Amino acid sequence: MTLRRVLILGGYGNFGKRIAENLSGTAGIVLLIAGRNADRAEALCRQLAARGSPATLEPAVLDINRASFVDDLRAFAPDLVIHTGGPFQGQDYRVPQACIAIGSHYIDLADDRRFVCDIDSLDDQARARDVLVVAGASSVPGLSSAVIDHFTDQFSALERIDFAIAPGNQAERGEATVHGILSYTGHPFPVFDDGEWRNQYGWMAPRKQDFGPTIGRRWLANINIPDLELFPERYRPVKTVHFQAGLELPVLHLGMVMMAWLAKVGLVRDWSAYTRPIVRASEWFIRRGTDTGGMQINLSGRNHSGQTRHINWLLCAENGEGPYIPTISTIILARKLIAGSLTTRGATPCLGLYSLAEFDQEIRSLAIHHRTEVTDG
Incomplete structure (x- = not known):
C-alpha cells in the first residue's frame, strides 16, 4: 500500500x-x-x-x-x-x-x-x-522503551528501572492529559516491586529528585502508566519498575498529594469529574516556574564483568519545547x-x-x- x-x-x-x-x-x-x-x-x-x-x-x-x-x-x-x-x-x-x-x-x-x-x-x-x-x-512507553532498549546490552542482568518525568510549569497542558491523571489520583494500581506485584496510590509517595543543573530538584509522585505492566515482561529478569512524575511548583504538586489523600480515604470519589475547574485554577499560576522540563531514566543491574552498573539518562527540554x-x-x-x-x-x-x-x-x-x-x- x-x-x-x-x-x-x-x-x-x-x-x-x-x-x-x-x-x-x-x-x-x-x-x-x-x-x-x-x-x-x-x-x-x-x-x-x-x-x-x-x-x-x-x-x-x-x-x-x-x-x-x-x-x-x-x-x-x-x-x-x-x-x-x-x-x-x-x-x-x-x-x-x-x-x-x-x-x-x-x-x-x-x-x-x-x-x-x-x-x-x-x-x-x-x-x-x-x-x-x-x-x-x-513519551511512555514509546520513548522510554527506546531509551532502555539502547542500553540493555550493557547489562548481563538489568534489575531495576526507575524513571520520572518533570514538566515545566509554563508548558502547555492539555485538559485531556489532566483528566487522565485525575482519574487515578488517590486510587490503587499494581507495580512490580522487588519481584512482587504491590499496590501504589496515584499521586502519593512524594519525593524530590535531582534533574541536573538546568532543571534542578523537582517534586515527584506515583503515576499509573502502561510501562509499569509492560516492562517487567519485556526486560526480564528486572525486579523493580518504578515511575513517578510531578509538577514544578510545590504548591501545586503538594496540593495534588493532598487531593490524592482525600480520594484514598474516600472523601472524594473521582477527581476527574472536576477536571475543567482544576485546569482553570492551575492557569492562575502559569506565569510562575519555568518552561523547562525533563525526563530521567535510571537503570541498575550487573555489567558483563559481574559488577554493579548504574546508568543515568537525563533529557532536558528548554524554551517551552517539552510538549513536543x-x-x-x-x-x-x-x-x-x-x-x-x-x-x-x-x-x-x-x-x-x-x-x-x-x-x-x-x-x-x-x-x-x-x-x-x-x-x-
Whole structure:
C-alpha cells in the first residue's frame, strides 16, 4: 500500500497541532486535520499553508462518538490515522477497530494503562487486514522503551528501572492529559516491586529528585502508566519498575498529594469529574516556574564483568519545547510508514519500533538534548 493520506484526529489540539506542523513539511502527502470543530481545523490548515507547507492540507469534520463514525472515516479514505483525542481512560477501541475495518494504519498517543496494554487483543484483526495498529506512541512507553532498549546490552542482568518525568510549569497542558491523571489520583494500581506485584496510590509517595543543573530538584509522585505492566515482561529478569512524575511548583504538586489523600480515604470519589475547574485554577499560576522540563531514566543491574552498573539518562527540554516530546514517537512512526520502511503489521504497544538514534535525528532542530552517565562498582 502506498501511504499518501494521513488523518490526524484532534489535529488542532495540544499534541495534534505539533504533529500536523511537523508532517506538513512532507511533500507528496495529503494531511487531513480532523476534529469536531470545522473552524479550528480550517484555521490550522490556513496557518500551515501560509508557512509554505509542501503537503496538501485539508480540514475534516469527524466525531468518533457518532454511530456513523466508520462510514464517516471511510469517506476520507485515510491510509494512516493518528489519534490524539484523549483522554484515553475509559475509551473503547472504536477508533482502531474502525481503522482496521477500512484498511488504514493507526497510531495513537494513549497513556492509559489498559488501553495500551490490551491493544494486542486486536492483533489478529490487524494482521488480517495487513495494517499496523500502535498504541502509546508517546513519551511512555514509546520513548522510554527506546531509551532502555539502547542500553540493555550493557547489562548481563538489568534489575531495576526507575524513571520520572518533570514538566515545566509554563508548558502547555492539555485538559485531556489532566483528566487522565485525575482519574487515578488517590486510587490503587499494581507495580512490580522487588519481584512482587504491590499496590501504589496515584499521586502519593512524594519525593524530590535531582534533574541536573538546568532543571534542578523537582517534586515527584506515583503515576499509573502502561510501562509499569509492560516492562517487567519485556526486560526480564528486572525486579523493580518504578515511575513517578510531578509538577514544578510545590504548591501545586503538594496540593495534588493532598487531593490524592482525600480520594484514598474516600472523601472524594473521582477527581476527574472536576477536571475543567482544576485546569482553570492551575492557569492562575502559569506565569510562575519555568518552561523547562525533563525526563530521567535510571537503570541498575550487573555489567558483563559481574559488577554493579548504574546508568543515568537525563533529557532536558528548554524554551517551552517539552510538549513536543510526547509527539515525537508518533512522528517517527508516521514518517517510517510514509517512507515504507516500517513493515511491521498487527496491533501492539509502542515497543521496539524505533531507536534512540531515530529520536535524536527528530529532535535535532529543537531545544531538547540528553546526556548519559555510567557508573560501575
